[in-house]
Amino acid sequence: MTEPDTGLYDPHARIHLGVFLTGVGPQLIWTDPSAAPHTAIESFVEVAQLLERGLFDAFFLGEGLRVRENRGRVFDLDVAGRPDAITQLSALAAVTSHIGLVATQNTTYNYPADLARRLASLDLLSDGRAGWNIVTTDNAWTGENFRHGGWLAHERRYERAGQFVQAAKQLWAAGDSGTAVEYRTDLVRLRTEPGVAPSRQGRPVLFQAGDSEGGRDLAARHADVVFSANTQYPKAVAYKLDLVSRLARYGRSPDSLRILPGASVVLGDTPEQARERAAWVRREQVTGPRAIAFFEQYWGTDLSAYDPDGPLPDIEPSEGELDPSRGTISIEQRTGKAAQIQKWRALADERGLSIRELALEVSPGHPAFVGTPAQIADEWTRYVRTRAVDGFNITPYLVPSSLADIVDKLVPELQDRGVYRTEYQGTTLREHLELPPVSEQEGIG
DSSP: OOOOOOSOOOTTOOOEEEEEEOOSSSSSOTTSTTSOOTTOHHHHHHHHHHHHHTTOSEEEEOOOSSOOEETTEEOTTSOOOOOOHHHHHHHHHTTOSSSEEEEEEESSSSOHHHHHHHHHHHHHHTTSOEEEEEEOOOOHHHHGGGTOOSOSOGGGHHHHHHHHHHHHHHHHHHTTSOOOEEEEOSSOEEEEOOOOOOOTTSSOEEEEEOOSHHHHHHHHHHOSEEEESOOSHHHHHHHHHHHHHHHHHTTOOGGGOEEEEEEEEEEOSSHHHHHHHHHHHHHHHSOHHHHHHHHHHHHOSOOTTSOTTSOOOSSOOOSSOOOGGGSOSOGGGSSOHHHHHHHHHHHHHHHTOOHHHHHHHHSOOOOEEEEOHHHHHHHHHHHHHTTSOSEEEEOOSSTTHHHHHIIIIIHHHHHHTTOSOSSOSOSSHHHHTTOOOHHHHHOOO
């Protein structure tokens, strides 16, 4: 069967790279003795400067509006206690000179005028290196922290996000002109005089994770860069073609949007060593306690008395669907747990899997590129030159060592193939991403 293709080829295309430091979830092996402290400013300085040495486009920080819980208690297997992303990135702006600084910020529980001003401040302080990773949420568990509860219907979260972003764009366009901006819709209302001058790149670069229908439309209408989970080549091609068709509906050219799928990278000096390393990473990410906690979401009860290396719990799950307080389960995934558990029991019986072995099989994992630096460089060259993607947003598994391997081993291979810069050509994030000037899209000078 012929593999799908974009029908495009660009021998001069270059790979754009970012790093996303999530702060929650099992991706980061933060308990390893070699891991840098994940709440210390020194660690973030070290990572940002390492990535700048590797000529990366951007450094992303995740956002946590509420500490995650498990069975009503703080989920102590995740990192907690990081400073606010915009504050943290403002500090990093002072110790870096080129790398883009991208803050994840929510459109459901922020206010457009306030957030637009804070992001514009980061953009100005960094001399045009700021970006905004636009995210939405609608769960009542998070909303309780803001005395909102579940105020926003699930199907309307992207409606508010679109209105929110449009209002922010109008505020940025006004800059420090003193002209009042008024924006009124059913979900966003404001009237204010913005007071922060635009940076040299015009406004923060807009990032958005667009895999759902609503997310893809929001990305096509507003985003400069879109993330996706479509890392496998056929899926990446299909996603690219879909985004191009959506861009046309909003009068945008394909070159006005960069696609950076999320991925992890596991390198080895030989293919065998890389595979062994990848297996170790997966085992470290799905420890015994994490495996127990994963299934506790579905059983809805305390399973700590069960041995992770023993069989699945012999008790029936509680009534009711999944608890959203872990923050990792979408609304679409919160139903049908009884049928899911039945399937897992059948799989465990058929293959003789323990609790942890089953968790390794069925719990979510991040798409990974596994191989030698030369193998991955060849694969990435194909992806970017056929314009299936414009680069990758990397989720590291061990900080800083897994990133140092990419900078010291993979980057030179990419440079040898002519698909990665050998020096920064500009200083703003928009210039790094080779995006058209904002003035060409939105009339901002």
